Amino acid sequence: MGAYLKTVSPETMLAEGRGVRVRDTGGRWLLDARSGLWNVTLGYDHPGIKEAIRRQLDTLPYANLIGYGRPSALSMEAAEALLPHLPSHLNKIRYCSNGSQAVETAVLLSRFLHRAQGAPERNTVFGMWRGFHGLGAGGGALTGIPYVHHQAGPLLPDVMHAPGPFEAHGDGQASDLERLMTDFGPERVSAVVVEPVVGEGGHVLTREYLTSLAQFCRTHGIHLIVDEVTTGMGRTGAFTRSGQLDLRPDMLTLGKGLTSGYAPLSAVVLSDEVYQAVRGLPYDQQFFIGSTNDGHPLSLAASMAVVEALTTEGILENVRARGAELERRLTSVVKRHPQVTSVRGTGLMYAIESDEPDLLRLAMEARGVLVSTLAKWPLVISSDEIEEIVVAVDQALGDVAEFAS
Template sequence: MNALPTDPAVESRAGLLAVDADHLWHPWSPSRVSPDTVVAVSGRGCEVWDADGRRYLDAKSSGLNATLGYGCRPVIDAVNAQLSRLMTYDMGEGANVPAIRLARRVAELTGPPLTRTFFCNSGSEAMETCIRIARFYHAVLGAPRRHLVVSFENAYHGATMAAAACSAGSSPVAKEVTPAGFVTLPRPGRAADGAGALRDFLARHGDRTAAVLVEPVQSRGGHLLPDASLRAVRELCDRHGALLVLDEVTTGFGRTGRMFGYQHSGVRPDLLATSKGLTAGYMSLAAVTTTEHVFDVFDANKTKAGFVHGHTHSGHAAACAAGLAVLDVVESEGLVANAEARGAQLLAALEETRPLPYVRDVRGRGLLVSLELDGSRRAARVRAHMKDGGVLVRRTGPNVLVAPPLIVTRDETERIATALLAAVSATATPAP
């Protein structure tokens, strides 16, 4: 058996990975980690250090959630202060001050009609909550046959059972283990009528559809939903009585150069799911924000249904304190505008890759930028080349996804772009 982590020999990266291989089961990966796995031990700003003391510029914000980078003192102090006062209190039978204040703060940012927030723990739980609300909503209104949930190809809405059912192709056994009533349609195109597949589906099944789920920018590959298409989706939902659910788990709270991704189009959802940018990775928290109308359907039918759903840590006080502090930093430091400016800088730098025969697309909005190559093997080589050069990015299939913290500077953005251009050039041959 390998030595315990307290053994000095284990504190090296190799020693830690040996213990990891014996005891830890990683999410989203094969059963065992690879020898080049980064074992992060500390971070500051946009940089992290591994167990061997190597420094990296984290251009993927950990899991796209470290939007304020590492070591953000106002958030750390707010969490510590709340933990010293009251770590949490059962929201099923009571309330706590940070949860109350954060719900009001979110309502101020979203504006009417999005005024009511339900807190949970992760983006997956937020999407699960949206699906339950949508199905219960129609059932309470006397239309239980409205149970179909529509999402679009290449979407990722989470890892819980219903959320995963909305992520077609996420697992080779997905159809065998996921529940029924979930439909995947082709992604809306660029034209104003780019929601044609949805239009055709709702023409046939609109009276059975509970909700349509959309990411303004897909976190899996960075595909942008054109603003005109999102407006078309909103109109179709209104026409057929389906709820529009916007999954802004990744894009919410500044990532796209607006506080919320939907604000680019002027469309407002019936249900808004957020998580990653809400607490910037300092605590685990997610939010489902909805309209007073949706809330009132449940509130007016307490004896029939109410909303019997929740989690032990729903509205966790210290997590909500983190959320309040994060929003203070985002607003006081102008990070939404910085995301817009640095994203434009990055996209402009990557334009020179477009003529290359193995580059399929360059796209993005704000600090969610994707370089699509001609195969996953080439994308993996680009990612590895950048890691060797001290810059961490994410790969999803043939896409290299760049999503640094919103605090990233002009010089750091230039460093990311330079490293990516060099990696693309270095992997020009052989073919993927």
């Protein structure tokens, strides 16, 4: 097992990708069961995405969304292609460059609207411990992981966190978020940001929990922001988890699978109510935010190709079928390994809770499969590749047990 504990070397850097596999500079091919950084959803050589980017390079390789009123026509086309697949009350899109920025944009827009509507005291934003919403001053503040808060000093102020329903003391239904917001004073809360599947640990929030939270937010005038940077664009077997659960968030964020990782892109999708509130403000009160590469044409072209693939290539059906297979196989395998305490997830987003997660990850890499501590399997994965992964899990768990003894 000590051989697994190695640092990055020139021979272990990635050099090539084909399908769901990557080749390192040492010549070894590995099954990438982590989907890049959970974003290479359609594999490393999807012909439709590559061709869309090539075509766009020949027509308009750059345009911007924030300056001088000249966005690309492609930004409208991309939005019109995506919106029919999202919850029907979400009808306006603001493209950004990455998931952290999308979450931060949604939070700042919430605060901006409350101020513009005469409620500047509504400034506090609630998140959930273990939730992951990115890094940096805004996304990092909302991410419910303490070391992120401590590594660089003060981040975005007025952010609070509550335990999730999956914490040891919870009953899976009662919402600490609702209780803590009630104690704090809901009239001072601007927004709540939650992932429908919590990024750190793969905890699947139930329909009942999320519906209750949505109702609480509506009752108290709090914006509900559902972060689907990871779960969106097919990860759970649908374009959005919100759509699967019939949720009606005020804002929804997308990223990662929006381009299958081929180019940087994210999005904030607004409800009609939120959009009309922004649109109705006078010019001198408009919300100004963005960066140079938001809605980059190459990224938008990739996004349109992803939407086309998800709607025509049977990928969502594959996610549902392979996800059910993966859950069944993993549940069977881990019964032989007492160091595994839980298997949980949905779609192609599963976590194995182990006493030695890092050792397990390295043991699987030694057997030819790349995973993260929370695996996001490629959406185009086949049944044979599921078999390959499950066998590697079984053998790697045996390796870890042998090392520990």
